[in-house]
Amino acid sequence: MQNDAILDTVRTLVKGIDPALTIHEVVEPTLPMMQALGKQFPRLGATVDLSFTPDRIAIVHDSSGKTDFLIVNVSKGTLGLTELGLLHVFAKILLPKFAIQIVPEGLSGDLVFLLMATEISSRILPYGNNTPIIIGSLCSESDEARRLF
Numbered sequence: 001m002q003n004d005a006i007l008d009t010v011r012t013l014v015k016g017i018d019p020a021l022t023i024h025e026v027v028e029p030t031l032p033m034m035q036a037l038g039k040q041f042p043r044l045g046a047t048v049d050l051s052f053t054p055d056r057i058a059i060v061h062d063s064s065g066k067t068d069f070l071i072v073n074v075s076k077g078t079l080g081l082t083e084l085g086l087l088h089v090f091a092k093i094l095l096p097k098f099a100i101q102i103v104p105e106g107l108s109g110d111l112v113f114l115l116m117a118t119e120i121s122s123r124i125l126p127y128g129n130n131t132p133i134i135i136g137s138l139c140s141e142s143d144e145a146r147r148l149f
Helices: 003-017 031-040 042-047 080-092 109-116 118-124
Strands: 022-027 056-061 066-074 099-104 126-128 132-139
Touching: 003 022, 003 056, 003 099, 031 056, 031 099, 042 080, 042 132, 066 080, 080 099, 080 109, 080 126, 109 118, 109 132
Parallel strands: 066 099, 099 132
Antiparallel strands: 022 056, 056 066
């Protein structure tokens, strides 16, 4: 997947949630990069020994200049409950400003059913301080990203 499309998608989704945030960079996590970021964000150090890492880490700044990070995962096909569950656990460990799941091909039928039921989705999506995982469509040349859940 093209980095530009991922960056455009993350920018659009974040702008719709918190217009005060500025995305500094979106990078693919590597071990040396995660170790370096772990010095700035100690909670990222937890990723060094985990077999699951997000597809991208985004460094953001708020209007006061405070720096934080987002984790971004991009589905290869339709998003299912297992993949969303992995991101949920990872978000609970790292407590990013936002956890974003980008879905180029939509959601599985079972997941749509679960997320449409408020009493279930309210237990699946929030990870820290009741911050929900953001599920959004991928930006394309003809379409702007949009938040699905």
